[in-house]
Amino acid sequence: MRAALAWTVAREQTVLAQRLAGALWPYWRRHADYTEARLWLDRALSLPAPAEAARGQRPTTAGATSDRSARRKALWGDAWISYYQGDYAHVRRLGEDLLRLAEHDGDRVGIRNGLTIGALVAMAEQRFDAAIRPLEESLRICRSSCPPWLLATSLLVLGQASLHGPDLVRARALLEEALSLYRRLGDRLFIARTKGYLGSMSLCWGPTRPRADGCSARASGGSWTLANDSESPRSSRPWRP
Amino acid sequence: MAAVNAAEGHDGQAAELAGAANAQWASMSAQALAMDRPITAGYLDVARKRMGAGTWHSAWRRGEAMDVDGAVRLALRKPRAALPIARP
Numbered sequence: 001m002r003a004a005l006a007w008t009v010a011r012e013q014t015v016l017a018q019r020l021a022g023a024l025w026p027y028w029r030r031h032a033d034y035t036e037a038r039l040w041l042d043r044a045l046s047l048p049a050p051a052e053a054a055r056g057q058r059p060t061t062a063g064a065t066s067d068r069s070a071r072r073k074a075l076w077g078d079a080w081i082s083y084y085q086g087d088y089a090h091v092r093r094l095g096e097d098l099l100r101l102a103e104h105d106g107d108r109v110g111i112r113n114g115l116t117i118g119a120l121v122a123m124a125e126q127r128f129d130a131a132i133r134p135l136e137e138s139l140r141i142c143r144s145s146c147p148p149w150l151l152a153t154s155l156l157v158l159g160q161a162s163l164h165g166p167d168l169v170r171a172r173a174l175l176e177e178a179l180s181l182y183r184r185l186g187d188r189l190f191i192a193r194t195k196g197y198l199g200s201m202s203l204c205w206g207p208t209r210p211r212a213d214g215c216s217a218r219a220s221g222g223s224w225t226l227a228n229d230s231e232s233p234r235s236s237r238p239w240r241p
Numbered sequence: 242m243a244a245v246n247a248a249e250g251h252d253g254q255a256a257e258l259a260g261a262a263n264a265q266w267a268s269m270s271a272q273a274l275a276m277d278r279p280i281t282a283g284y285l286d287v288a289r290k291r292m293g294a295g296t297w298h299s300a301w302r303r304g305e306a307m308d309v310d311g312a313v314r315l316a317l318r319k320p321r322a323a324l325p326i327a328r329p
Contacts, residue, residue, distance in 0.1 A: 020313040032269040124275035162274060199245075200280045208248040208284075215279040 001134055009043050017044035018070040025077030030189070034081055041078035045071070045094075072101050072110045076229070079117045083124070092121045109150065112141040116157060128164035152181035156194055161196065164215060168205055242316040247288035253300045254315065255288045260304025296312040298303035 008017035021037075021044040028037030050067045079094040097116030102110025115138045119131035135158040142154040159174035171192065179194040204215035243258035259281075266272045273281075289297040304312065 032271070035270045084274070086272045086275065088275070120276070126275070126279060128276075164279065200277075203244055203248065203280055203284065215283060241255075 005040050005044075009040075009047065012047050014044070014047040014069045015049055015070050017047055018074040020044070021072030022070055022077050023132075025074075025081060029081065029084070034084055038078070038079045040072055041081060044074050045078060054156065068101055068105055069107075072098055072105075072107065072113075076092065076110075076113045076117075077103070079120075083117075083120055088121050088123075088124050091117060095121065108141050108145045112138045112146060112150070112154065115141075116154065119157065119161065123161055128161050131161040132158070148181055149185055149187065152178045152185065152187075152190065155181065156190070156197070159194075160197055163200060163204060168201065172201060175201075247284035250291075252288040252292045252297070254318075255285060256264065256297050256300035257304035257307070258301040258316055260287055260301035260305045260311065261315070262304075263301075264305040264307070264308065266311070 001019070004015065005020055005024075007013070008020060017040075021040045025037050025041060028034070046099040049071075065123050075098040077095050079091050079098065082088075082094065090111045095114050098110060098117065099114030101107075102114050115134040118217065119134040119138070122131040122134075123129070135154070139151075139158050142151045146154065155174050155178035159178060161170075162174060163173035165171070175194055175198050178199070182190040182194055201214070203209070209215070243255045243262060246252070246258060247255035262273065292300070304315075307315065
């Protein structure tokens with residue numbers, strides 16, 4: 001696959017490169033190969049656009065639609081990988097690009113994905129309130145248009161954002177619905193992730209909570225780095241491409 | 242689990258687990274999700290203050306040196322003595 005990816009990049013086979021990288025990113029993520037994933041996704045996305053896409057015209061053929069679909073998938077994957085790397089400025093750019101493309105093409109799942117990326121950036125910036133509405137719209141789209149895993153993930157992300165707000169009943173219901181779907185799908189990784197957030201409800205709002213207002217951004221005032229008093233070079237090392 | 246240990250007053254174990262988690266993220270050229278930080282940071286900050294920065298840092302370093310299996314064993318190990326729940 002590396003040889004194939006290198007070939008597509010060297011020959012500027014934009015659509016092939018984006019299709020390959022866009023198909024491989026979930027594999028890279030599951031194997032925690034973030035650096036390699038980012039390398040190939042960034043390269044694939046920086047290749048010259050196919051002529052029709054470059055002119056910004058609405059696709060008129062199945063081929064052009066497929067081209068843009070490949071780019072949307074690669075943008076979605078790169079956004080997730082970059083999110084795990086903490087490169088939120090890059091995530092924001094990718095999400096905006098994806099949303100524009102998806103709106104242009106009338107791709108409802110793509111719109112859901114673009115909205116979700118924007119909300120993830122807001123959550124990374126501790127602006128949980130700002131994440132709620134786009135995530136609600138993502139969930140609304142997903143209930144009618146998404147495959148089950150994406151629906152589960154829309155439920156999970158909205159549940160994560162809701163953890164920091166006043167409606168804990170809703171947060172729990174969202175997370176429990178997500179858990180039920182992941183169980184049906186047999187996705188053990190996301191079963192574990194969702195259980196973690198259900199547990200976090202007790203940390204934020206249970207009897208040991210740090211503040212009366214739960215795990216608000218004001219309560220934390222910091223990060224893992226702060227927790228280690230900024231002394232560990234590993235803890236504060238930013239990712240570099 | 243680091244935050245759970247901090248909530249229960251097992252500060253040394255909290256520091257080791259936080260260090261281990263941080264090292265795992267770093268080994269992948271990734272980092273703990275920023276959206277999750279408010280959930281854990283309040284607990285870990287309080288535990289660090291209770292322990293003192295030097296002791297906390299030593300425990301953190303021990304955690305950083307753990308492999309994945311060792312960190313998981315530590316996370317699943319029941320602390321020997323149940324301490325009073327420590328409120329910040």
